[in-house]
Amino acid sequence: MTDHPPTIDPARHALFLDFDGTLAPIVARPEDARMPPQTRATLGALARRMDGAVAIVSGRALADLEPLLDGLDVALSGSHGHEIRMPGEETGEVPPLAEPLRAALGHLESLARSQNLRLEVKPGAITLHYRGMPHLEDMVRDEVRETAEAHAGLKPMHGNMVSEVVLDGVGKGAALRTFLSHAPFAGRRPVMIGDDVTDEDGFRAAHALGGFGIKIGVAETEAAFRLGDVPALADWLSALATRSPG
Ligand SMILES: [Mg+2]
Missing domain, CATH: 3.30.70 (Alpha-Beta Plaits)
Structure with a gap:
């Protein structure tokens, strides 16, 4: 049995969030996936509150992920950590296939x-x-x-x-390590949140780097904490964004 996650400190933690099945419900056609508008607003508020230490870490290519975010300007990683875009950056040209x-x-x-x-x-x-x-x-x-x-x-x-x-070398753990070597992520405790097998690499990295993982859903996991589904995470994030400081 895995516990409900503890609250986090906006000044000391960094958030790393998977997209599909975590921020956006799984849909039959991946191109139809959307974050609820309230979740988008919550992430914007959290990013401001956490001085930008909020990243979406997806298996999707950045070119595929960005149009689904409706202009939300947070740090992004695509292709399981292979692509990184910091807030305010333009997405560069797609490199040739390795x-x-x-x-x-x-x-x-x-x-x-x-x-x-x-x-x-x-x-x-x-x-x-x-x-x-x-x-x-x-x-x-x-x-x-x-x-x-x-x-x-x-x-x-x-x-x-x-x-x-x-x-080789690509994975969500590698994405966390890359972000944590740069401001505004450096020095913070990583919290990795995701629903799928590919997120387990991020959970292990978060734990190794002094933070923890939150698994969405009921499947077996190495994450220390768990939330039941996409709406439960949206509520947890919203509480974090609106809680009075102190
Ligand atoms: Mg997912």
Whole structure:
């Protein structure tokens, strides 16, 4: 049994939030995902209150994530930590696909074509989506694992109805470490919040760096604390944003 999270100190903690299934409810088509307007307002207020030490850390590519945020200007990490954008920065040009990913692309493209899967190529990762086709999970996971094993510099990563080959060294833990080496995050205790398997790397990093993790949902986790669902997190964040100082 994992406990309800404690309150945090806006002056001493930093917040790292996953997007899908954490800030925004999971929807059938990923491009339809949206944060409730109240959550967007809460994050804006929290970012001001925490001197900017609030980041959204997503597996999505930044180019895919940004249009869903309705202009919210907080720190962002995309592609599981491979892309970083600090508040106020413009998103730069998308870098060319790294060599080990380029080598794996052909096989994953033909797999996607033959199985009618959605293939997404993003900085640092190639992703196969099988939402709506759960019977393909074992096959997709095996193919992704074998593809990663066949190419040096790649590792497999599995999430909710997605499997990806990603560059070694990429992960949400790496994103936390990058943010925490820069102002306004440096010196703060990280709190990582997420719903999926890929967030566990962030939970471990948060714990190692003097903070803690909050798991959204009922699945097994290494996070120290838990909230039941997306609305429960929205309430917890809102209480944090509106609580009087002191
Ligand atoms: Mg998620």
